[in-house]
Amino acid sequence: MAAIELTGLTKRFGDVVAVDGLDLTVEEGEIFGFLGPNGAGKSTTIDILLDFIRPTDGTATVLGHDAQAAGQTVRSRTGVLPDGYHVYDRLTGRQHVEFAVKMKGVDDDPAALLERVRIADAADRKAGGYSKGMRQRLVLAMALVGDPDLLILDEPSTGLDPNGAREMREIIREENDRGTTVFFSSHVMEQVEAVCDRVAIINRGRLVAVDTIDGLRDSTEIGETLTVYVSELDEGVLERVRERDGVGDASIDDGRLRVTVDGDSKFAVLHAIDQEAGVQDFSVSESSLEELFVRYTSADQEVEA
Amino acid sequence: MTWLIVATKDFRDAVQSRALWALVSVFVVLSIVSTYAYVEVPEMFGSPEGATFGGLLFFTVGLVGLFVPLAAIVVCYKSLAGERELGSIKLLLSLPTTRGRVFAGKVVGRAGVLAFGLSVGLVVGLGFGAVLLGEIDAVALVVFVLVTLSFAAVYAAVVVSISATTGSTSRATTLALGFFVVFELLWDVVPMGLVYIANGFSFPSTLPDWTFTVTQLSPSSAYLSSIVALLPDLAETAGAEPAQTGAGAEVTAAETAPFYTSPEIGIVIFALWLLVPLAVGYARFVAADL
Numbered sequence: 214m215a216a217i218e219l220t221g222l223t224k225r226f227g228d229v230v231a232v233d234g235l236d237l238t239v240e241e242g243e244i245f246g247f248l249g250p251n252g253a254g255k256s257t258t259i260d261i262l263l264d265f266i267r268p269t270d271g272t273a274t275v276l277g278h279d280a281q282a283a284g285q286t287v288r289s290r291t292g293v294l295p296d297g298y299h300v301y302d303r304l305t306g307r308q309h310v311e312f313a314v315k316m317k318g319v320d321d322d323p324a325a326l327l328e329r330v331r332i333a334d335a336a337d338r339k340a341g342g343y344s345k346g347m348r349q350r351l352v353l354a355m356a357l358v359g360d361p362d363l364l365i366l367d368e369p370s371t372g373l374d375p376n377g378a379r380e381m382r383e384i385i386r387e388e389n390d391r392g393t394t395v396f397f398s399s400h401v402m403e404q405v406e407a408v409c410d411r412v413a414i415i416n417r418g419r420l421v422a423v424d425t426i427d428g429l430r431d432s433t434e435i436g437e438t439l440t441v442y443v444s445e446l447d448e449g450v451l452e453r454v455r456e457r458d459g460v461g462d463a464s465i466d467d468g469r470l471r472v473t474v475d476g477d478s479k480f481a482v483l484h485a486i487d488q489e490a491g492v493q494d495f496s497v498s499e500s501s502l503e504e505l506f507v508r509y510t511s512a513d514q515e516v517e518a
Numbered sequence: 519m520t521w522l523i524v525a526t527k528d529f530r531d532a533v534q535s536r537a538l539w540a541l542v543s544v545f546v547v548l549s550i551v552s553t554y555a556y557v558e559v560p561e562m563f564g565s566p567e568g569a570t571f572g573g574l575l576f577f578t579v580g581l582v583g584l585f586v587p588l589a590a591i592v593v594c595y596k597s598l599a600g601e602r603e604l605g606s607i608k609l610l611l612s613l614p615t616t617r618g619r620v621f622a623g624k625v626v627g628r629a630g631v632l633a634f635g636l637s638v639g640l641v642v643g644l645g646f647g648a649v650l651l652g653e654i655d656a657v658a659l660v661v662f663v664l665v666t667l668s669f670a671a672v673y674a675a676v677v678v679s680i681s682a683t684t685g686s687t688s689r690a691t692t693l694a695l696g697f698f699v700v701f702e703l704l705w706d707v708v709p710m711g712l713v714y715i716a717n718g719f720s721f722p723s724t725l726p727d728w729t730f731t732v733t734q735l736s737p738s739s740a741y742l743s744s745i746v747a748l749l750p751d752l753a754e755t756a757g758a759e760p761a762q763t764g765a766g767a768e769v770t771a772a773e774t775a776p777f778y779t780s781p782e783i784g785i786v787i788f789a790l791w792l793l794v795p796l797a798v799g800y801a802r803f804v805a806a807d808l
Contacts, residue, residue, distance in 0.1 A: 337637065
């Protein structure tokens with residue numbers, strides 16, 4: 214059974230189409246990254262999964278139940294870290310977790326959960342005085358109450374420093390090892406790359422890609438990039454380099470030659486460039502998924518524009 | 519039972535409202551001062567035969583009629599609109615509950631806070647009066663307290679329901695204050711104005727009967743009517759006269775014309791003030807995109 218299944222999911226706010234015919238299946242046991250620039254429709258989709266808003270068209274099925282008709286059943290097995298939430302300023306961290314424990318009808322130990330997200334020392338302070346990162350941890354602790362089968366995390370790293378983001382990823386992995394499906398959104402590719410089994414990229418409410426990280430890399434032809442300092446560099450050199458075997462794309466960037474490698478041999482390409490222009494120095498960078506993400510989301514925008 | 523957990527949490531949260539306790543303090547001071555004045559010079563307050571505990575209760579009705587609407591606005595206007603505006607509603611509704619239960623929990627929790635604040639004020643005010651008078655009418659007191667707490671519940675339901683219709687606290691404030699101004703401050707004037715206009719911009723020699731019925735529709739009039747209906751003997755001796763409560767309007771015996779025919783209707787109106795806003799607020803809240 215799929216953990217999440219979206220069929221033709223559409224949400225319009227007046228004239229604005231926030232989510233446009235989304236079809237997506239997240240299998241049980243996956244860590245699934247939901248990626249897109251701000252305003253792409255990620256939070257709207259998640260809000261529909263949690264029945265905060267109702268779809269204009271299509272359906273969302275979570276853990277086998279309709280998200281709108283059986284919201285309470287869905288949420289009894291789901292831990293949620295929503296986007297744009299606010300904590301109860303007058304209640305302490307412990308009271309927040311106790312509240313979640315009672316609402317879920319379980320007997321988890323709030324202290325242990327707060328320990329796990331590393332804010333145990335602030336347990337009895339009012340959450341209104343927490344930093345953004347501490348609030349994020351607090352709400353994560355609430356999400357973990359009752360060992361949910363599915364974790365839905367909307368931009369979980371928001372407000373966390375690099376250490377906090379790493380701890381967040383550790384918790385995500387630990388939960389996943391227990392068999393929990395994790396569905397999380399992000400606009401930062403790096404976070405998704407580090408932890409996800411599969412990724413969906415959405416832009417302007419539409420799905421533009423669903424694949425594994427490696428699959429995404431392969432399908433977009435951007436492998437490795439060489440940045441080469443050469444003794445002479447002009448359009449003629451650039452033209453001749455482009456003709457060589459193994460060279461994907463070549464451009465002049467800040468007085469250096471930037472070449473993407475199509476084949477496997479970086480050495481062959483370097484050798485070819487050396488014959489044309491005389492290599493003085495070079496560096497290699499693996500194309501980041503960040504670039505890939507930009508390519509997916511900006512290309513689509515150009516088409517729309 | 520998640521509604522009860524929501525109600526408990528909400529009570530714990532809202533009972534810390536400083537504005538509520540400021541209002542309770544004002545209520546306590548006012549009720550002590552006015553109780554003292556009533557006991558010392560009852561003639562001025564419509565009890566020429568001397569101060570009685572029953573008289574004191576009816577005298578307190580006017581004070582409650584002003585305090586409860588204001589306290590309800592302060593305690594309840596943000597109950598749902600504020601959670602939606604800030605986004606804490608997302609924490610709440612991420613948990614396994616339903617909007618209906620959250621709504622119910624909010625009404626019960628806020629009604630509890632209001633009743634708690636009101637009880638503190640009443641215990642001090644009426645206790646002080648009982649000591650000064652050296653008497654207490656237990657039956658009347660129980661009836662009075664029950665109806666008064668129901669009045670608090672009605673107002674909590676009204677304001678929480680208003681709050682449930684919108685995701686903006688400024689809008690909720692406007693609606694709640696508008697409700698207060700229209701139904702409590704201006705309500706006596708509205709039917710008069712309609713008659714005035716209908717009569718070609720002049721008052722007829724006698725006002726038609728329906729104007730009195732209309733003036734009795736406001737929540738605080740219904741509250742007074744209910745008390746009159748349930749404590750008819752006391753009402754007579756205290757000279758209580760409905761449709762004169764308005765916002766803190768003192769119950770006077772000056773206009774003795776009993777234009778009030780069946781106070782029992784007050785109980786029905788009272789119940790409607792509980793049910794209709796709840797139905798509207800619930801329907802709007804359940805259908806909303808948060």
